[in-house]
Amino acid sequence: MRSDPGERTSRPLLYFFIAALTIAVCVIQYLRGGPYFARAATVFSHPRKGQIDAADTIVLCQRVVKMLPRGASVTCVRPVEGVTRSEYSNFLIAAGMLPRQNVVPPEYAGLMTPPEQMCDYVIAIRDPLDHPRYKLVAEWPEGRLYHRQ
Helix, strand or coil: CCCCHHHHHHHHHHHHHHHHHHHHHHHHHHHHCCCCCCCCCCHHHCCCCCCCHHHHHHHHHHHHCCCCCCCCEEEEECCECCECCCCHHHHHHHHHHCCCCEECCHHHHCCCCCHHHCCCEEEEECCCCCCCCEEEEEEECCEEEEEEC
């Protein structure tokens, strides 16, 4: 039995396209960056352009949860030039990640907040917090943890 001449020419062409698609997918994954085979720390840790605050907030909350006492008042902010700002995305992520703590809005760590109303701990994303009533407890690449003096 003889095979069809069209089948002999189409099979190598099919293998060529499969190899080309495989190489294209590998190049795209390489250009996006790792981690390739490692488990990502968060869903936001997958390759993307730029850095996402949510990934840093999730990782920081996972790290500080062991250091915070149960029932402590905590807020999570991304300081701008050392000062807290009212950005609620990080605060809301922290509220979900720290169920045993009392997570309060960022205003409870502001410079104009009366001392009796200030929260016990501040999680500062990426940039340092410049506040006279808080001292640095721990520091990581994603941010810092501060405790009220």
